[in-house]
Amino acid sequence: MNTSISSHAQETLTPIQWAEKACEALMTKFEPENLPPERFHYHQGVFLSGMTKTWEQTGDDRYYDYMKRWVDSHILPDGTVLKVKTDELDDIQPGVLLFPLHARTGDERYKQALYNLVPLMKQWKTNPSGGFWHKEHYPNQMWLDGLYMGGPIAVQFGNVFNEPEYFDMWAHQALLAAQHTKDPVTGLLYHGWDETKQASWANPITGLAEEFWGRAIGWFPVALLEMFEYMPDDHKDKPALIRIVQDLLTALVNYQDEETGCWYQVVDKGDRPDNWLENSCTSLYVHAIAKAVRFGYLDPKYLEHAWKGYQGVIDTLRFDENGRVVIGSICIGTGIGDYAHYIARPTSENDLHGAGAFILMCAEMNLAQRADSPQ
Numbered sequence: 001m002n003t004s005i006s007s008h009a010q011e012t013l014t015p016i017q018w019a020e021k022a023c024e025a026l027m028t029k030f031e032p033e034n035l036p037p038e039r040f041h042y043h044q045g046v047f048l049s050g051m052t053k054t055w056e057q058t059g060d061d062r063y064y065d066y067m068k069r070w071v072d073s074h075i076l077p078d079g080t081v082l083k084v085k086t087d088e089l090d091d092i093q094p095g096v097l098l099f100p101l102h103a104r105t106g107d108e109r110y111k112q113a114l115y116n117l118v119p120l121m122k123q124w125k126t127n128p129s130g131g132f133w134h135k136e137h138y139p140n141q142m143w144l145d146g147l148y149m150g151g152p153i154a155v156q157f158g159n160v161f162n163e164p165e166y167f168d169m170w171a172h173q174a175l176l177a178a179q180h181t182k183d184p185v186t187g188l189l190y191h192g193w194d195e196t197k198q199a200s201w202a203n204p205i206t207g208l209a210e211e212f213w214g215r216a217i218g219w220f221p222v223a224l225l226e227m228f229e230y231m232p233d234d235h236k237d238k239p240a241l242i243r244i245v246q247d248l249l250t251a252l253v254n255y256q257d258e259e260t261g262c263w264y265q266v267v268d269k270g271d272r273p274d275n276w277l278e279n280s281c282t283s284l285y286v287h288a289i290a291k292a293v294r295f296g297y298l299d300p301k302y303l304e305h306a307w308k309g310y311q312g313v314i315d316t317l318r319f320d321e322n323g324r325v326v327i328g329s330i331c332i333g334t335g336i337g338d339y340a341h342y343i344a345r346p347t348s349e350n351d352l353h354g355a356g357a358f359i360l361m362c363a364e365m366n367l368a369q370r371a372d373s374p375q
Helices: 007-012 015-029 042-058 061-072 093-105 108-123 145-160 165-181 214-228 238-255 279-294 300-314 339-343 352-372
Strands: 141-143 192-194
Touching: 015 042, 015 061, 015 352, 042 061, 042 093, 042 145, 042 352, 061 093, 093 108, 093 145, 108 145, 108 165, 141 145, 141 165, 145 165, 145 214, 165 192, 165 214, 165 238, 214 238, 214 279, 214 352, 238 279, 238 300, 279 300, 279 352, 300 352
Parallel strands: none
Antiparallel strands: 141 192
């Protein structure tokens, strides 16, 4: 039996309380060592990144301990990382969790694990323009998702361990991806780009994917805003990267659904009857808009769009028979394709990257709410 969330709960729970409810729903379902898929992968990484922010804001060590148990199940005493595909950016992303663990414990195996992951990028395969392949078996393909998978961990690594070459490396990746995927009419970013035009989905003239897929676009500003926390303010490319965030987020608000506040699976085609509102992209956009306002990159008026999107997601939530929150309308993991491909993708409930996006949204909106409250 499932029950709708009462309007009282929707109105009285704070954003960080919703983040905690999402964390606890997944903590109840999975022991940390059993989080799917059973490898070192971004599905767990984005969920546990959200959980880490929840721990930082609440001080509740249950969240830290859960995150640490998952990481420890993959890291040997010598820093070897278990069950990781070292030729896929998706499997580098969870390394961001090693930073707070190393900072809190001083345990050198976490630092060694970072040195086993991040320097792999120095030999990463690239397209002719120097853009990182998303995966070894997708030659020359740059995906928007890749910036989130590799950028934040590399830039933080460069900051923490004084290796500034990673700032330049990932500024180049972001600039290259934005330059080639940005549509001049809508301001949106296509899901991917193959410079060689060999991928089955690539436009034979431009090498671009066909569509603007919701979650892929979401990873891009979220990644850049994470990178900005560790990239020096005087880095030569930072002003251009900030403009990318500003332009993309101001373009996205034009496609927010007026009635619900959410965004569509294929962002620019909300008028099509088979298109549908999707919670993970909405959560990522809300997070990015609110964070860009907090950093001073967007006018505070944009918080209206963030709060509307936040409420739109909250309005879709329900509780299961055990009183655990259920986050639905989450597109499952998805490659690049045409409109029909995205529309036909199944949805899931409490999927890790959807729950992670939701928790990231709630953590950021909690900061927005605090900033708004009288001191």
